[in-house]
Amino acid sequence: SAMSKEQRVLRYVQQNASRGDPDSVLAAVDKFGWETEWAMNVGDVKGLILDRFVKETAPQTMLELGTYMGYSAIRVVRLLPETAKFLTVEFNPENAAIANEMIAFAGLQNRIIQITSDSADVIPQLKKKYDVDTFDMVFIDHWKDVYVRDIKLLETNNLLRKGTVVVADNIINPGAPEYADYVRTCGKYDSTFHESNFEYSDDIDGLEKSVYRG
Numbered sequence: 001s002a003m004s005k006e007q008r009v010l011r012y013v014q015q016n017a018s019r020g021d022p023d024s025v026l027a028a029v030d031k032f033g034w035e036t037e038w039a040m041n042v043g044d045v046k047g048l049i050l051d052r053f054v055k056e057t058a059p060q061t062m063l064e065l066g067t068y069m070g071y072s073a074i075r076v077v078r079l080l081p082e083t084a085k086f087l088t089v090e091f092n093p094e095n096a097a098i099a100n101e102m103i104a105f106a107g108l109q110n111r112i113i114q115i116t117s118d119s120a121d122v123i124p125q126l127k128k129k130y131d132v133d134t135f136d137m138v139f140i141d142h143w144k145d146v147y148v149r150d151i152k153l154l155e156t157n158n159l160l161r162k163g164t165v166v167v168a169d170n171i172i173n174p175g176a177p178e179y180a181d182y183v184r185t186c187g188k189y190d191s192t193f194h195e196s197n198f199e200y201s202d203d204i205d206g207l208e209k210s211v212y213r214g
């Protein structure tokens, strides 16, 4: 049967990037996104803002909700020390399989713990099943309609601590208005919006950075 878009991206990476070189993998995904087929990776423009947040925070433990093809997992983990613990959750098994190959090609398979599950099911299991205490950083990039559900699950499962940095993608496009309103008004976060561009596009988008007050 015909290849999926995600399979076409993976093939392009395998044929154009250097095995074990995360930066070359990111560059190949971005080139394909700009020149051939748009895909919902955080991308190179918002990615530079995410890079800055990661460098400033230097997390030892991090959770990502929404692996997709593994682009942001690779983007983040390339900036972390070997000692860091990075977990990423993906609901769609086909995407998770592509991500697994992409992450392996980048040589980061020993640095990333991939979980294929509904985030609502796995968040309550993280402490016992994945030996997590609290997260230093969280990147939310899965489905806009469950952003609020999941940040509340992180709160009630005691997975956040004073100073945890929660970054969320797509605040403008497609938009997560309930999430933006929640983190900006609930009183539990110091939240800032960082305007940028939508992936592989001149459209506007942006990241929300919310620091948990504990």
Ligand SMILES: O=c1[nH]cnc2c(O)cc(-c3ccc(F)cc3)c(-c3ccc(F)cc3)c12
Pocket: 040, 041, 042, 066, 141, 142, 143, 144, 169, 170, 173, 174, 199
């Ligand atoms: O779902 C997403 N998860 C994580 N990041 C996403 C992203 O960075 C962009 C988009 C996006 C796609 C097409 C479009 F016109 C506008 C926005 C989506 C998304 C939104 C609604 C959809 F129906 C399917 C995809 C996601």
Ligand SMILES: [Mg+2]
Pocket: 040, 041, 042, 141, 169, 170
């Ligand atoms: Mg996104």
